[in-house]
Every structure is written in structure tokens, then in C-alpha cells.
Amino acid sequence: MLKAMHINAHQDLREMHPEFSRILSAAVINRNFRDLLLNDPGRAVSRGFNGESFNLSLEEKNELSSLKGLSLSDFASQLAQL
Numbered sequence: 001m002l003k004a005m006h007i008n009a010h011q012d013l014r015e016m017h018p019e020f021s022r023i024l025s026a027a028v029i030n031r032n033f034r035d036l037l038l039n040d041p042g043r044a045v046s047r048g049f050n051g052e053s054f055n056l057s058l059e060e061k062n063e064l065s066s067l068k069g070l071s072l073s074d075f076a077s078q079l080a081q082l
Contacts, residue, residue, distance in 0.1 A: 019054050020079050023064075026050070027072055038075060041065050 026049040027034040037044040042065030045054050056064065063082050069075025 017060070017082075019056055019060075020082075023049075023054055024072070024076055024079070027075075034072060038069050038072065041067050041075075 023037065023045065027037050030049065033044060033049050036047070042061060045056060045061055045064055048054060060082070064079070067075055067078045069078060
């Protein structure tokens with residue numbers, strides 16, 4: 001059941017904003033990006049990942065910058081509520 005909830009939350013994120021899914025995917029596969037995202041999300045998103053940028057509005061970047069996650073899971077939960 002927990003796995004199904006996780007999958008549904010991930011699908012909801014992709015449907016809500018595909019860039020949020022890209023940000024989380026980059027954080028999962030790259031420790032340096034993940035650490036920067038958790039400590040300074042605005043900077044992480046502004047830098048992009050692997051030569052690619054994230055297409056977010058200024059409002060979305062500001063909202064994302066306000067997230068404070070102790071773990072990637074906490075961060076993803078907060079991101080899903082934006």
C-alpha cells in the first residue's frame with residue numbers, strides 16, 4: 001500500500017509540473033545535486049543539472065526556494081503541496 005501511495009504521489013507530481021519530477025529525478029541520481037537542493041533549493045534549480053536548465057516561473061522558483069527538507073522524502077512531500 002505504501003508503494004502504491006508513493007507511485008501515485010509521483011504521478012501527481014509529474015502531472016502537476018513535469019519540471020518538479022525532473023528536479024527530483026536529478027536529486028535521486030546525483031548526490032551533489034541532492035545536497036545542494038536540500039540546502040539551497042533556489043541555487044540548485046538556478047544552476048540546473050548536467051547542462052540542462054529547469055523551466056520554472058519566477059513564482060515557482062521562489063516557492064521552491066522556501067522549501068526546507070531534512071531528507072529528499074521530506075522535500076518531495078513539500079514539493080507535492082506547491
